[in-house]
Amino acid sequence: MSIFQEAKKQFEQKNYDKAIGLFQQYQAYLEKEQNKQEHIINLNIATHWLGRCYLRKEKFDEAIKHFEKSEAYAQQIQDNKKRIDELRIAAHWLGNCYFRKEKFDEAIKHFEKSEAYAQQIQDNKKRIDKLCIAENWLGNCYFRKEKFDEAIKHFEKSEAYAQQIQDNKKRIDELRIAAHWLGNCYFRKEKFDEAIKHFEKSEAYAQQIQDNKKRIDKLCIAENWLGVCYFRKENFDEARKYFKKSEEYAKEINNIKRVIFSKRLIGHTFYKSYKNKNELGDKNKLEEYLKNKKEIIKISMGNISNESIIDILSILTIDPIELDESISHYTNSNVVNILLGINGKEKSKMRLNSSTYMNDISEGKVLYKHLDINTNSFEKKYEISSSSVAFFTCFSKRSNNLNQFRLYGKENNIEASGCCIVMKKLSKWVTELDPSKSFLNDNLEGSIQNSEVKELELPLYQVAYISDFGDKPIKLPSLGDDDNISQFRIEKLNEFFNKLKNEMKNEMKNEMKYKRELEYIRYLFKDISFIDEEEFRILKVEKITSKNVKFCEEYNALYLEYKDISQYIGEIILGTNFEKTPNKHKNETFAHKINKEYSGIKVSQSTLPINCPK
DSSP states (O other): OOHHHHHHHHHHTTOHHHHHHHHHHHHHHHTTOOOHHHHHHHHHHHHHHHHHHHHHTTOHHHHHHHHHHHHHHHHTOOSHHHHHHHHHHHHHHHHHHHHHTTOHHHHHHHHHHHHHHHHTOSOHHHHHHHHHHHHHHHHHHHHHTTOHHHHHHHHHHHHHHHHTOOSHHHHHHHHHHHHHHHHHHHHHTTOHHHHHHHHHHHHHHHHTOSSHHHHHHHHHHHHHHHHHHHHHTTOHHHHHHHHHHHHHHHHHTTOHHHHHHHHHHHHHHHHHHHHSTTTTTOHHHHHHHHHHHHHHHHHHTTTOOOHHHHHHHHHHEEOTTTOOSOOEEEEOHHHHHHHHTOTTOOOOOOEEEEGGGOSOTTTTTHHHHHTTOOOOOOSSOOOGGGOEEEEEEEEESOTTOHHHHHHTSOBTTBTTOSEEEEEOOHHHHOOOOOGGGGSOTTTTOSSOOOOOOSSOOOOEEEOEEEOSSSSOOEEOOOSSSOHHHHHHHHHHHHHHHHHHHHHHHHTGGGHHHHHHHGGGTGGGEEEGGGGGGOEEEEEEEEETTSTTOEEETTTTEEEEEOOOOGGGEEEEEEOTTTTSSTTOOOHHHHHHHHHHHOTTOEEEEOOOOOOOOO
16 A cells, blocks of 8 residues: 555544654655656645645644645646646635635635636536535635625525536535525525525435435434524424424434434423413423423433432523523623733633632532531541532622622722623523533543543523522522513422432432432532522533643632633623722723723623722
8 A cells, every 4th residue: 555545544534643644755755756747746636635634633724834835736737627626626625724714705715716717627517516516615605704695696506506417416415505505594684484495495305315314314404494494483383393303303313412402492492482472371381391401401411310300400400591691700800801811911711610619618518408418427538639529600690789799899809899791691602501511421430531621511500599498498589580480490499309308318328329419419509698699600520630620820729611701791890999909900991901802892880889998
């Protein structure tokens, strides 16, 4: 096997570093060639494949360098037919690189070049095929630029070329793709009837795919989009039919992620049906919504044997459809500087901090107390290095709140001298509903979590509050202005909690099993004295030896990186005493620096009545 063949084999096996080494060896070998024209053709091929390797490794700038070199070699090919084809290929892959870098104007330039070279191909069959692909990519670029009318023009051209493709299998697939993206364009333009027509076409083409697994996969996608269109038209019964079809297809190909997604959307149809003014008050729809939510949690957390814990998680794990509004995070100006990368600070992701040293000394223990679980250990020591720690960051429904500013929005111990970060609506930044993402994959036991993660996508939880009195000890602040939904959630949570408590009384011999599974909910309960905080949490449990756990020297503390939240911040409210700290902040200069980098973030000054200590 030649070096080149071995390099391609490694590429196909996704061993990109090995492939790069072999393609570079092949390049070095080519330097010895005497035939200049053959030398250029082969160097073009080797450089092209190096570009492909770097593209797969998501090293886009390095990939661009190689595709530009490939383009330069292609320019020197004497054979006109081959030169045009190689220039088209180089332009296509350069367009891909810039598309992946989200530089869509630059990508368009290269895809237009690719289209122009494709127009010069003499072979009619090949020309049609390559023009179909080029138009599709141009459509995708304009779609990402949200220029939907321009995108539609290119997808319609792609559809027209696809009609001319002679190969039946390829023609059907390209027609399906064009119909899918035309449906997407009209959906984004909120022309749902037009979108439905195209998604129905996409569905019909998908039915003709010969490969069974691929056919089911594409039908699953088409049914889902049809459901979303009817959902936006507020025809929830029709939407539910399509989501159920999508779920069945997902089950056929054992795509658990799609099954969960379909179930979530089915649940949404019940929830929105309940809130729809024409159907208001049908409590069965809330029951159906909760049932779907439980099923999702049960599928995603298959290692939980206790139904009551799944029930409790179904209430406290928040889907944005339940609370699609803003929540706030209180902190000091230094954290804002770091989150936004301003005032000389390097930009950083939001942090989840260790719960061990939180201001609430009963953190994570309140639930044990109310379930009569003994938290005292007879051991004289415990091993810190093998322990798991809950990391979280907190939010409140209460924006520009005096008590929150006094406790958390401060610096130098001066109350209300910090900032209130008001996040955009939940649907913009909370995408995950799977509670298993918050916990160790090994069910909180066993091996160290060594895999590093680039950016966490985690669910949002509402904190519940426990009282010592009454037959309904759990209190839960309302999510919105619907008293019926609030009452439903409180009643259900108390029902599930009392069920869990009774189960534990009957099975105290299995206390350790319960204690292990209670890890999934114990950080979601606090004492009733904290109820006015109306708290929400992003939570992750990790072993302290995990590679994901980082150390902050400034605060002598451990933390996890969550994600870059700069694009999800809607407003920053400066505390009443923001200018009255030793740091000598100025409201207008702080606002100027933020708006210089982030024009979409509103900066406001709080005027809550609180004195600054002298």
